[in-house]
Amino acid sequence: MPKTTTPEACPCGGPSLAACCGPYIAGETLPPTAEALMRSRYTAYTQKNEPYLLATWHASTRPGAPIIDEKEPIRWLGLEVKSTLRLRQRKVDLPDDPDSDTVEFVARFKLGGRAHRLHEVSRFLREPDSETGAPRWYYLDGSFPT
Known part of the structure; x- marks a missing residue:
């Protein structure tokens, strides 16, 4: 029986890069939700794709200095999405702003042989x-969070 190959899972945990974050990073389509953007940004970090990270960073807070050190031996291990704020807000019937969202996640990585966790509420x-108006x-x- 011939062996079938399956594409590798997307770094963010999705089914494959091509079916998940790849089209966003390639500029083929825009992430439809804040969570999809956060996942694609995590994937871009695993790829050391600084142009995508800067392009998806709001102009008011975008850093002017480089954010990726090509020589840094960081190895990303995984992503866990803890929550999306608007989902919690809907559950308790709070006012909702469709143009803002918050995503809590934990990204695990290894640096210098030591495991670390980045827990962030983004x-x-x-x-x-600015170019297309979309x-x-x-x-x-x-x-x-502490």
């Missing part, structure tokens, strides 16, 4: 794209 805004999500900033 804020996102949806605004018109609404798109941008990473605004994040905080680190």
Whole structure:
């Protein structure tokens, strides 16, 4: 019986890069939700894809200095999405702003042989794209829960 090959899972945990974050990173389509953008940004970090990270960072908080060190031996191990704020808000019937969202996640990585966890609550805004005018999500900033 011939052996079938399956595509590798997307770094963010999706089925495959081509069926998950790949089209966003390639610029073929825009992430439809803040969570999809957050997952694609995680994948871009695993690829050390600084142009995508900067393009998806809100202009008001985008860093001017490089954010990726090509020589840094970081190995990303996995992503766990803890929550999306708007989903929690709907459950308790709070007012909802469709153009802002918050995603809490934990990203695991190894650096210098030591395992680390990045636990962040990220804020996102949806605004018109400066070139096309199409609404798109941008990473605004994040905080680190204790």
